[in-house]
Amino acid sequence: MSFKIIVLAKQVPDTRNVGKDAMKADGTVNRAALPAIFNPEDLNALELALRIKDKLVDCEVIVLTMGPFRAAEIIREAMYRGADKGYLITDRKFAGSDTLATSYAISLAVKKLEPYHLVISGRQAIDGDTAQVGPQTAEKLNIPQITYAEEIIDVDQTSITVKRRLERGVEVVKSKLPVAITVHSSAPDCRQRVTKLLMKYKHCRTVTELQNETKDYTELYNLRPYLQLNEWTVDDLHADVSMLGLSGSPTKVKKIENVVFASKDSKVLSSSDADIDGLMKELLSSHVIG
């Protein structure tokens, strides 16, 4: 049986480049001002999956992403780099899901893809840095987890050996399969797009995307059925709606506050010799330094 790897990847706003226009006047986040990107550690996760594929040859890498329609971009991007196919989990009813509801939906999708060998995700998504979806999905699937993976040392049809990056060191662990792995940013960077794959997959679309296309893809898709990207809704997953979205999310946001800082009356100095010397003299005489 071919070795099946499911990679969990999320499209996130690029919070690393939050500029001054990232916040609207009313204090809410201006998502439009933030480019949507492939969550960085999910690219590391994809790379580890692709390395296993390189090694095992008879191996299928499937990308799973949950998000709005445009998150299909993540699947295409992954396919340009070597993934075989992908599924977009998308439904209005998912809106407002916290990590518990998200991992419930993702675990249902993973179960639909059974039998699988590995579920590989990023350690955390940069929009919240929660690092919860990986372990929670593992729990819902009732499989073991290996967090903070940096390197796959060995893998065969029944077991995997992984190097983990911890706060103050490393650990090598071995587990039987299937197992869920979350990948740390210290893992190798993801390979770039492959031109051949870009050409092959650039017309990949989900059903929803096809509806908005002006061009008629019918003929092309009859010829190349693999171009059709899969979309799964709540119904496809046979999900219990009460466990999704806001109602399925135990965490509620009670309050969002704009941070207003009572400014201290700060002394403003220039970088002139006199100002710096004066400050240093003051710090020395008050024994803050020295």
Add this chain to the structure above:
Amino acid sequence: MNNIFVYCEITDDRTIADVSLELLSKGRKLANELKVKLEAIVIGSELKGIEKDIFPYGVDRLHVADDSRLYPYTTLPHAALIIDLFKKENPEIALFGATSIGRDIAPRVASAMRCGLTADCTSLEIGDHFENKSQTEYKNLLYQIRPAFGGNIIATIINPETRPQMATVREGVMKKEITDTKYKGVVEQLDLTILKDDDFVVQIIERHIEQSKINIKNAQVIIAGGYGVGSKENFNMLYDLADVLGAQVGASRAAVDAGFVEHERQIGQTGITVRPKLYIACGISGAVQHRAGMDQSAQIISINTDVNAPINNIADYTIIGSITDVLPKMIKYYKANSK
């Protein structure tokens, strides 16, 4: 109301990790406010006498699992023991360190308990909540406070319906305080018979843990650099100043992400929290996630080319200028004028 539980991590020399002692200290205060008991969980091996280190923090009940298979930490057996305990005891609140262990186990436990979990809280408080939609009043919830998405907002997260209310907190965020050196609680053994062979499918083959050489948490003076420092080479100026002042070098996340410095030096919500006598912020804009880790410094100096950088609002002194200009002058003055 049920009790507050803190999961305590064990270090290689069989002491309780600082972050866990800090959480016990916070847990004690919350327990006093809610008039409930504080309970601790310790899972590991060779734990004889560990209660002596725990009771002084005001722990009323300590749950211990002492078995050679339980150290070093692996996810499944620890999670199974905690989930079993939580199902029996139904805690009101459960706290974990936001460490590589805490962030591995807490989500797994929360998923099994189907309860909410908030990562990296910078503050925990007790408060009420009125739900308009259902017209329900909730008393004494745990407010889980953390900077949220984008950075200029602080979110208060609550779990009105589910228990336990779970949160992780980074080392250094809460203060470690002994309640009473003679405080006495009871010790109870966790039920090891629930562990199955399947809980041990992940085996540790090799392990190299080093004591961190970087100790900014307890430094009196910190020179912190941000993205504005510009390069790894420019950070040498910060090390030079730190050298002459006997200080430590810290950094913002942008500086870490840019590869100027090691991750261990990151200060802020997802880094270390510090409270030095003096904090010199060099080329740091002062995003809320950064300030969360340093705004309790006794004195703050900001060196920034931008008069309007938010960090300046919380600085005692703001030097408007480039670090390449200012830092060498500071070093020169200090060398010439200190004994």
